[in-house]
Amino acid sequence: MATHTTSAKTSSAGGFFDALGSFYRQRWLLKYFIQRQVTRSYKRSYLGFAWAFLGPLIWVFFLSLIFSKVVGIRFRIVEGDPTLNFGLFLYCGLLPFLAFSESLNKGINSIKGNAGLVQKVVFPLELLPFTNAITSLIDKFFGLGALLIILLVLEHRWHWTVLLLPLLVVLQLLFILGLTYLMAVIGTYVPDVAEVMRPVIRGMFFATPILWPTGKLPENLAWIVNYNPLAYLVESYRALILYGELPGAQATLYFALFAAAVFVLGFTVFVRLRPGFADQL
Amino acid sequence: MPAVSLEGIGKKYRISSSRSSLLKEALSFGKVKRSHDLWALQDIDLQVRPGTTLGIMGRNGAGKSTLLRIISGVLQPTTGTVEVNGRLTAIFGLGSGFNPEFTGRENVMLNGLILGIDHKEMLERFDEIAAFAEIGEFMDQPIRTYSSGMRSRLGFAVAVNVDPDILVLDEALSAGDAAFKKKALQRMYDLRDSGTTVLFVSHSMGMVQKFCTDAILLHKGRMVTAGSPEEVADRYKELLENAQQKDNRAGGADRGLDDMLEREEEEDLEGVGSRNGSAKRTRRSAKEAEIQGVQVLDEGVKPVSEVPSGSTVTVRVHARYATAVEDSSLGITLRSKKAGVDVFSTDTEAEQTPLGPRAAGEEATVDFAFELPLQAGTYTIDAAILSEEEDLDRAEQVASFKVVRVGSERYVGSLVHLPTKVEIHGPDGGQASPSRSA
Numbered sequence A: 001m002a003t004h005t006t007s008a009k010t011s012s013a014g015g016f017f018d019a020l021g022s023f024y025r026q027r028w029l030l031k032y033f034i035q036r037q038v039t040r041s042y043k044r045s046y047l048g049f050a051w052a053f054l055g056p057l058i059w060v061f062f063l064s065l066i067f068s069k070v071v072g073i074r075f076r077i078v079e080g081d082p083t084l085n086f087g088l089f090l091y092c093g094l095l096p097f098l099a100f101s102e103s104l105n106k107g108i109n110s111i112k113g114n115a116g117l118v119q120k121v122v123f124p125l126e127l128l129p130f131t132n133a134i135t136s137l138i139d140k141f142f143g144l145g146a147l148l149i150i151l152l153v154l155e156h157r158w159h160w161t162v163l164l165l166p167l168l169v170v171l172q173l174l175f176i177l178g179l180t181y182l183m184a185v186i187g188t189y190v191p192d193v194a195e196v197m198r199p200v201i202r203g204m205f206f207a208t209p210i211l212w213p214t215g216k217l218p219e220n221l222a223w224i225v226n227y228n229p230l231a232y233l234v235e236s237y238r239a240l241i242l243y244g245e246l247p248g249a250q251a252t253l254y255f256a257l258f259a260a261a262v263f264v265l266g267f268t269v270f271v272r273l274r275p276g277f278a279d280q281l
Numbered sequence B: 001m002p003a004v005s006l007e008g009i010g011k012k013y014r015i016s017s018s019r020s021s022l023l024k025e026a027l028s029f030g031k032v033k034r035s036h037d038l039w040a041l042q043d044i045d046l047q048v049r050p051g052t053t054l055g056i057m058g059r060n061g062a063g064k065s066t067l068l069r070i071i072s073g074v075l076q077p078t079t080g081t082v083e084v085n086g087r088l089t090a091i092f093g094l095g096s097g098f099n100p101e102f103t104g105r106e107n108v109m110l111n112g113l114i115l116g117i118d119h120k121e122m123l124e125r126f127d128e129i130a131a132f133a134e135i136g137e138f139m140d141q142p143i144r145t146y147s148s149g150m151r152s153r154l155g156f157a158v159a160v161n162v163d164p165d166i167l168v169l170d171e172a173l174s175a176g177d178a179a180f181k182k183k184a185l186q187r188m189y190d191l192r193d194s195g196t197t198v199l200f201v202s203h204s205m206g207m208v209q210k211f212c213t214d215a216i217l218l219h220k221g222r223m224v225t226a227g228s229p230e231e232v233a234d235r236y237k238e239l240l241e242n243a244q245q246k247d248n249r250a251g252g253a254d255r256g257l258d259d260m261l262e263r264e265e266e267e268d269l270e271g272v273g274s275r276n277g278s279a280k281r282t283r284r285s286a287k288e289a290e291i292q293g294v295q296v297l298d299e300g301v302k303p304v305s306e307v308p309s310g311s312t313v314t315v316r317v318h319a320r321y322a323t324a325v326e327d328s329s330l331g332i333t334l335r336s337k338k339a340g341v342d343v344f345s346t347d348t349e350a351e352q353t354p355l356g357p358r359a360a361g362e363e364a365t366v367d368f369a370f371e372l373p374l375q376a377g378t379y380t381i382d383a384a385i386l387s388e389e390e391d392l393d394r395a396e397q398v399a400s401f402k403v404v405r406v407g408s409e410r411y412v413g414s415l416v417h418l419p420t421k422v423e424i425h426g427p428d429g430g431q432a433s434p435s436r437s438a
Helices: A015-025 A027-040 A048-069 A072-079 A086-108 A112-120 A127-155 A160-189 A191-207 A229-243 A249-280 B019-027 B064-072 B104-114 B119-133 B136-140 B148-160 B178-193 B205-211 B229-249 B257-270
Strands: A004-007 B004-015 B036-048 B053-057 B079-084 B088-091 B166-170 B197-201 B214-219 B222-227 B289-297 B306-308 B312-321 B329-336 B341-347 B363-371 B377-386 B391-404
Touching (some): A015 A127, A027 B104, A048 A127, A086 A127, A086 A160, A086 A191, A086 A229, A127 A160, A127 A229, A160 A229, A160 A249, A229 A249, B036 B064, B036 B222, B053 B064, B053 B205, B053 B229, B064 B079, B064 B088, B064 B166, B064 B197, B088 B148, B104 B119, B104 B136, B104 B148, B119 B148, B166 B178, B178 B197, B205 B229, B222 B229, B312 B329, B312 B377, B312 B391, B341 B363, B341 B377
Parallel strands (some): B053 B197, B088 B166, B166 B197, B289 B391, B306 B391
Antiparallel strands (some): A004 B079, B004 B036, B004 B079, B214 B222, B289 B312, B312 B363, B329 B341, B329 B377, B377 B391
16 A cells, blocks of 8 residues: 555456455465454463364264264165265265355455444455455364364275365355355445345255255256255265265366356455445445 | 645535435435435645645544545545555554454554555564553553553554554544653654654644644635644634634533633643653753753742732742753743743843853752733743753743633633723713722
8 A cells, every 4th residue: 555546436447456466465464364263263262273173073073973873874775875974964065055154144244344444444355355255264174174084083984086175165265255245245335135145045055955965856946956056065075075076077167167257246346346335334 | 746635535425314214215216305415525635745744623524534534545535536655554543453352462463464564564663663552561462451551552653653654643642641642742743853744633723733834724524724733723713713603692502712722722731741741852862961840839839730810930940960061051931822922931041040060960940930911821831951052951841831810711812911900981081990900
């Protein structure tokens, strides 16, 4: 922010790439912000940051313990894999969904909740939704670590395809980022939509094959999975982690294109409307 | 190249009771009018040269903060262009952006980065900031354990220690205790003297007159005057006076303008003129002599802060000589806060009471006793030790006191009040009962 010129007529040519560049220029600020959000909830506890890992570990342990017998038996017949633990199946699907829902829910509030930064300092606002998206992903990394440990200890199954997960995460990040930016704008300009989005996001949980296997779906409802980008993420996570399979090439291509488009759209809208945020609070 | 250049700046707000009334208006296609436009700023043209200290004055709601926010880039103008050349640091409220769970150290880094300072630069400046804030070992404690004073000290320390080219302050000095205010003010003088452009909002005319090289006056979103702080302060006074008259006519609060000005001056003084302190000291690094304190005493030799007009006061100056000084004199200057002029000045030489040679480590106490035929108001005292060639030490506004007079509720625009005898003669030439004022 060395020298700046502000005009009533905002020229947005190059605004997109300029804003992208600010992620590099502000990398330290970004680092502090992410650090601050990741560690915030653990700051006051005795074990501190260890809970980021211990929490999911306890959770996945209980899930696998509870569901190994009760729900598991009938489920295994449906899914056709008699050795699969339903708890692990559930948790593996939960990870990408939680990253998605947490990021969006926080994103809706990311401008309003930081009124101090919006109104009192000249702050690169594009960092705020970015921080939300990254933080919720980082949070899930610890969950992933817990899942992998339980998989090794209880099930003795590890697949080399896990190594491809980072590539999937990049696409996932683009997808979540784009939506989070959109949510941030909507939550600022039309607060009512935020009230609609929360139940919608919660509803997505049931419309995504997290609790139920894809095979159970009637033919005429197949579109719920086929046109649901979240379903792609959930299925691909399971394929790479649990089954040692690769996600379908065509579906991956579509998802990649979709994620990139969502990101460009969300980020552009955000950058365009950003100058007016301070007036909305 | 100007540091800040504004052309035709305007800022419009749409005022409505709620968002739902805006929706009703939109749905009725203009049949229902539930909002109105408010121009918070209009037609502002302003060029600020580098090194200028610009005071922005105006009543509440005049658009001062909006203007500063537009200059710093937080708000977008509705019309016009803003150009800023140089690193700009803006403070709207101290310590905004501090996170209570994080340590002072972490928050300093974060705050600096938010203000746009490079990470490396921040690491280099850290010690300086820590020293200025005087947080001590608390630096590595979470901010939630800090007192509010510590918090604002830290906020101010970050903001002024990052060497901005342009510093934008919105009433930022209203926080903190007297000692901190003094230090903060000193720091602002330093910044000003080192060529930083300072844009500064204040209600206090005294503060603006003392600190600023230029000033502008905003009224209802428009720039009414621009010029020297004295001129602008005069216009501001007029404006307040008018508003006051309007208020009185409307049967509003019956508070004299004098009171109003006085109150502002007092607020202003809190930060500056406590006893034994100094706001602005121009000293050489190796002091040969030092003004240690100044007291104002009444006729009974008791320290006072209020004296009746026409009474005798004693100004007692304590000085200490660090080295042997062959010959020196000690002087005081009385200054009217309201008028902004020196009223009276004298020194030991002029009063033919030479101090004579003084040894190293010797202390001297000098009493100046004089009558005060002055108008009611606040007065400050500067003290100085002078040798033949130069000032050995000078302490400005080192003490202050108030002159009160019966009947002073009315504003009378003059400096002195000479003892007056008023006689009223009837139309027949006979004498009515004489009355004596004061």
